[in-house]
Amino acid sequence: AQSVTQLDSQVPVFEEAPVELRCNYSSSVSVYLFWYVQYPNQGLQLLLKYLSGSTLVKGINGFEAEFNKSQTSFHLRKPSVHISDTAEYFCAVSLMDTGRRALTFGSGTRLQVQP
Amino acid sequence: DSGVTQTPKHLITATGQRVTLRCSPRSGDLSVYWYQQSLDQGLQFLIQYYNGEERAKGNILERFSAQQFPDLHSELNLSSLELGDSALYFCASSQTGSVEKLFFGSGTQLSVL
Numbered sequence: 047a048q049s050v051t052q053l054d055s056q057v058p059v060f061e062e063a064p065v066e067l068r069c070n071y072s073s074s075v076s077v078y079l080f081w082y083v084q085y086p087n088q089g090l091q092l093l094l095k096y097l098s099g100s101t102l103v104k105g106i107n108g109f110e111a112e113f114n115k116s117q118t119s120f121h122l123r124k125p126s127v128h129i130s131d132t133a134e135y136f137c138a139v140s141l142m143d144t145g146r147r148a149l150t151f152g153s154g155t156r157l158q159v160q161p
Numbered sequence: 162d163s164g165v166t167q168t169p170k171h172l173i174t175a176t177g178q179r180v181t182l183r184c185s186p187r188s189g190d191l192s193v194y195w196y197q198q199s200l201d202q203g204l205q206f207l208i209q210y211y212n213g214e215e216r217a218k219g220n221i222l223e224r225f226s227a228q229q230f231p232d233l234h235s236e237l238n239l240s241s242l243e244l245g246d247s248a249l250y251f252c253a254s255s256q257t258g259s260v261e262k263l264f265f266g267s268g269t270q271l272s273v274l
Contacts, residue, residue, distance in 0.1 A: 089251055148209060
């Protein structure tokens with residue numbers, strides 16, 4: 047079975063500072079990797095995904111993530127955050143050999159951007 | 162707006178009761194997924210349907226059941242409710258049944274008192 051670990055439950059950061067949200071996974075087979083964002087009182091929205099190819103993936107709102115197979119990590123980064131980036135961020139994996147039928151989510155990281 | 166509609170947005174009920182949550186997928190999407198989000202369990206996959214057929218099952222309790230109708234909307238039925246069932250229930254849809262492009266609704270907040 048696969049699992050996802052988001053190492054930080056909360057990350058406070060000042061506006062315009064860089065941020066990294068960490069995600070590690072464990073799986074005995076190859077996986078697809080995703081980052082979702084959840085704004086208050088809303089559903090989840092896909093930020094970016096890694097399916098294959100380049101290990102550096104660019105997403106919406108200036109976010110990017112790098113897939114590191116040897117470290118089994120998929121950390122999310124943004125060079126300069128805005129107040130509007132305050133939200134909960136979820137890392138998720140899907141096994142390649144299950145027909146990609148379900149996502150396993152991490153516990154989430156709450157990004158708090160302060161002025 | 163993701164295009165996935167969930168009703169009701171909020172539901173308050175008592176222990177032992179039964180409720181039905183409804184989800185209308187995006188136009189053209191054949192697959193519906195149900196997820197439960199709670200403070201202690203996080204986001205848990207419950208069940209997936211594709212074009213009316215059950216496709217995958219996750220951590221869904223026996224007291225819970227779901228179905229997808231011919232018009233592709235889905236209902237999640239929760240019975241013999243317990244306090245611990247209080248959670249945010251999300252529906253998501255995809256066109257092909259793959260999670261590569263999953264669109265989430267804004268959820269139904271269930272409070273069991």
